[in-house]
Amino acid sequence: MLTSSFTRRLDVDVVGFADPDDSRLMTIGGSCNRIPPSWAIYLEHERFFAQPHLHYLLVDLADGGAKVRCHGGPPPCTNCQRLDFDCSFGDGGATTIPSASGSAAVEMRRGARACLECRSLKSRCTGKLPSCAACLRRGKTCTYPEPKRTPARQAEASTPAVSDTPTTTAAASIRHDAARSPTSDGGHHPLPPLRDRLHLVIDFFRHVHPLPSFAFLNEESVTQRCLEETIDEALVSAICAVSALLLGHSRYHPVATSAWAAAVETAVWANLEHPTIFKIQALLLAIQYRVLVGDFGRGFMLFSLASRSAAALRLMYERTDLSPLAQEIRRRLMWSLVMMDVGFATGLPECEVYPVETVYLRLPGPEEAFTADCDPDTDPTLLDPGLDGVAEGGLLATYVQLGKVRRDLMRLRRELQPITQPTPLLVPTIDGIVTSLDEILPRRCSAAELRRYAGSRWLARYLAVYLTWHQCHCDAYRLLLSGYKEAAPDTVVHGVPPTYVARSVASCLDHARAIIAIMHDANALSPRLRVAPPDMAICGYHAARLVLFISSSPQNPPDTGITEADALTQARSVLDIIKQQQKPGAAMDKVIIKVLGKIVHPAAAAADQAEHGRDSSGDCKLPNARFRLHDTRG
Incomplete structure (x- = not known):
């Protein structure tokens, strides 16, 4: 039981x-708690044997108590007609249901086909119209496959009853066709x-x-x-x-x-x-x-x-x-x-x-x-952390707060684009954003904490939170990285004190390095993450671009800067990690790998350009993919 x-x-x-x-x-x-696959199989068998027997034969009770298999045709059935028996199928095989208007009746007749739901479950279908008994019992929508050779019946069924109003008939027809029409993605697959x-x-x-996006x-x-x-x-x-x-x-x-x-x-x-x-x-x-x-x-x-x-x-x-x-x-x-x-x-x-x-x-x-099913304010120590013993600890709420900051940063960058003169509000705005980020997540990611989450299902959410937190810092500081694609106009950057700009560039490089370090630590965990968060590929892409740009920029910090060789090595390692963590069938990962590959392997990109005779730096199969790559994180 x-x-x-x-x-x-x-x-x-x-x-x-x-x-x-x-x-x-x-x-x-x-x-x-989570039901293991073995429990699922056991529960399915328990559920099946607890129900009445589903596989039964339709028979006609003729005179003398003889049992004859019924083929489900219109009464009288073929065998009863052949043996000259009184067919009992017509007595209980059809049910009359009053119509919506009450002036006509629609007769439910037995169909000769199995519905799609019964086919998918490999169970016997009664074949009744409009819904079989199994679908009525399960509360499922009963849908039959389109008949291949019944033009006369289709024409008869398509004629609306006298009592049906045009509006009701049209609405029912539209919904019926929408539910039964094959999709443009390859037809019906149960x-x-x-x-x-x-x-x-x-x-x-x-x-x-x-x-976080599936929680x-x-x-x-x-x-x-x-x-x-x-x-x-x-x-x-x-x-x-x-x-x-x-x-x-x-x-x-x-x-x-x-x-x-x-x-x-x-x-x-x-x-x-x-x-x-x-x-x-x-x-x-x-x-x-x-x-x-x-x-x-x-x-x-x-x-x-x-x-x-x-x-x-x-x-x-x-x-x-x-x-x-x-x-x-x-x-x-x-x-x-x-x-x-x-x-x-x-x-x-x-x-x-x-x-x-x-x-x-x-x-x-x-x-x-x-x-x-407790109040969210319940003391976390009173709650069961689950099978793995590691509590989620409110990471989803933190991610939502970071999402609000991301929205503000993307809006700020778009507001700065048309400005042609220095604005005194930029520095306090950036400081306010950084302060709010530190209040949302006061401490940085540690290797010990990462290993603790590695044994739980919340590793992906933990990585998404900290990668997004570092990326928000990069988005704020890169506004002052003169010449960068996502930076503010040069006229705005030149109006900011040089010492503040230098600190911002150094902080931007520091957070980009932190993103790369988190990716390396996560990739070294065993067992490896089954489904990596999309933030890993997106944040890694932006971090690789930042270290490559800063390494060749005059704004490269003299003391804590990075050489071009080191930046190229780190960017290539990011590309390798993204390839290893690539989700099967995920188009965005493929675009990131393609675009980043052309950045870190310029020789291959130049050869591809020469072969095709055009600039392939932004070539990808998805429309506006580069726009989304650069704008997803502000």
């Missing part, structure tokens, strides 16, 4: 347009069987959930719903797509994963006027998938849909009437949208959908409180 910790069910009802008080989240007593699906979900929470799902509730097969189909499709992509499952990526991501978008469009928390979570994962594979434009446009759905559910406001877990789910989802908005807007106010000033939420709580 299942233990009580695995049989607890977490029900989340989401706020819609009509009644905002319908959002409820039942609290759960205690916490549930989700894997439950056991493989559970492996993908468990791997997601072990390796992907620690990344908005609750592990226990999602895993339990997946076991019970009550999870939203769009959400589990998105989880499987992202998990298979980042963990390099060639069995599913890229054909199946792209189809799953497209299915999420189709499901959202089919219920566009009814946003839910589950649909926003699924859409946010689908957007992350699009960005990871290089479909930046599609992700950018889909984000507006996710943000509008969040506004409809008023996620930017606290809901103190909900349980702590429900509040934290809403809170984390909203902050994830805000952080994604920062990356998409890149400091352009006209591109911002959710300015930080319009979000009236507290910061995300520690992971231990999120797992235990």
